[in-house]
Amino acid sequence: MKIKACGVAAATALFCLTLGGGADAGGKEDALRATRGAQLRPLPARLGLQLARHGESPPPVSASATKMVLLHGICGEPSNSCAVFAPLTSGSLVCARADLECPAGGAMWSGGRGALERIERAMENAEGDGAGPRMLIGFSQGAYVALRAAKASPQRFVSLLLIGAFVAPTRAELETAGVVRLGLAAGDHDAAAATMRETAKTLQAAGYAATFTSLGRVGHSYVGDDPQKLARAVRWTRDGTLEGS
Template identity: 30%
Template structure:
């Protein structure tokens, strides 16, 4: 039995609709891309699911470079909301390839907010991952703005993380390499737990300071722990 002109027209239009929906749901390539930040250095970004702006910030160590770290756990980062690697703003050496962060927490907070804004997001209820000097900066950010920098993964911090500074955060994972100064992160985790702040200590076998072996597994487990164990996000007032 033949179809009417209207039925044939409808049949021709409908196949295009699922195709459009399918295109919208395709994940972008799993890679860290440079995102220009007005007035600052570019950030390295692995987007979250379906290209969403990251919910994780990574801060590298003294005279380091964040791109390699961000690439090393790109899959875990995407599964947990994406990651933005913020470059240090003080160059180390004339070539400017490696860098460190100025110690001004307000300056680094502003840079994070600008970088997230540049990729279409906002700095609220973030996970901040800091390695070495980055862990030091992350602790100061969480002390000043715990609603914004609410959960931490601190790796090989140069000083023992303080429960007094971090009393208002939602939770923290403290990591060190087996061949690093493990006592700092162990003592930091013990202090947080004693203060009733959700925290856990983890150790990376065989790792020295600055190393992040088996990064996908290590970061996936740390972020899973925060998802399961951090305090609930406070209700907006």
């Protein structure tokens, strides 16, 4: 899908939040190697918000619709993941760019205050259409940062969807953070798949609302072998059900 630049509009349903440019590294191994031993430079805080949205005329957003923030993986660009997730959302979607620039292009999350402030700014933009339920989505490095952000801001996010990461939060940690529902997803060939599957089982056994969704015969990616698999993961995390759109 094509993303085009646009201004801020209250009726904008699906849009990406980026702060600065950069080449698309997509989180690939060569980008990871380029960051080892390199000096990472924080992206300037003075950069203004550059918005992009999907489609010519997005439908208006209900004030009660879920507001989503998406965190990309290491040395990635938000435009890539935003293009995949935008058609799956029914509320506002803001895709935040990470706060450290990768030498080979793209950006990565520091995990510090700068990252948390970036996420908060993204959520404030998502809430421009009304203060509905808040959902945080993270892929790879973005999943670790999403979990940390939820813990750092109790009651801020109702649900989390974490993809392709070795995460194992407890029921107590999630309830303390005010997260009532946790979606986990990974490709069958993702090294983190077994851990995520076991985390979901452990939480379910503890009486917590969690589920694991296989993205099929793929590796470390949020793009499954069938688009409906990611759609189901988003839908369950958002609504707690597989029914509906």
